[in-house]
Amino acid sequence: MALYALGDLHLGFQVRKPMEVFGKVWKHHERKIEKYVSQIVSPEDTLVLTGDHSWGRKLEECREDLDFIERLPGRKILLRGNHDMFWDAKKTKSLNEKFDGRLFFLQNNFVAYQDYALVGTKGFTFEGPFYLDGRGNITGWDLRQEEQAKKLVSREMMRLRESFWQAKEAGYRKFVMFLHYPPTNILEETSPFTEIAREYGASAVVYSHCHGEQRFADSIRGEFQGVRYILVSGDFLNFHPALILP
DSSP states (O other), rough: OEEEEBOOOOSSSSSSSOOOOGGGGGGHHHHHHHHHHHOOTTTSSSEEOOSSHHHHHHGGGGGHHHHHHHHSSEEEEEEEEEETTTOOGGGHHHHHHHTTTTTTEEEEEEEEEEEEEEEEOOOOOOOOOOOOEEEEEEEEEEEHHHHHHHHHHHHHHHHHHHHHHHHTTTTTOOOEESSSSSSOOOOOSSSHHHHHOOOOOSEEEEEEEOTTTTTTSSOOOOOEEEEEEEEEEETTTTTEEEEEOO
């Protein structure tokens, strides 16, 4: 039994959205996902998919994408990404009822893995626009957008704290924290997300969303304040699921 994670599948079996325009790594990426997940993940393992599952805007447009995910080996836990328009946060309970025993949607709840609680939320981070000088150094940014980002971070923190609270009330004291967005933006060394990870003593923070080599270093990777930070964006891993816990 092991815990794996992979993010940003960006499936589009019913919605035409060619991903090859984002680089060679995306060519036939669905085949890579199927191949590598099947090679690495066993039926008794748990696979957390950290958001941006489907390009479909409505659940009916995601049917084949979710069927594809369901056929992958292991217990599948889904986190909400910024492109998952089919998933209204208020409808998480109904999604879990609809896909009971097949897929689990992680939002305002938690999942047990051995003696760990898997907690998570979509998260959010300020992504600009940034203003650069002739050398590419940041000289400023859009303050209005930054204020809006702070409001979204606050909302996501409420959801994440609910997830931690439920797990703690159920008796769990060991946690792995999942986000879709990175835990910090390019201006930050710490954030509310890193602070709550340290507060609860999370063993790891797992995130995705960062695409392309120029974005892979946007946030924390490796050990920070006693917590492991793990980037699992599909193109970063060439769609090989990352081992989080044995």
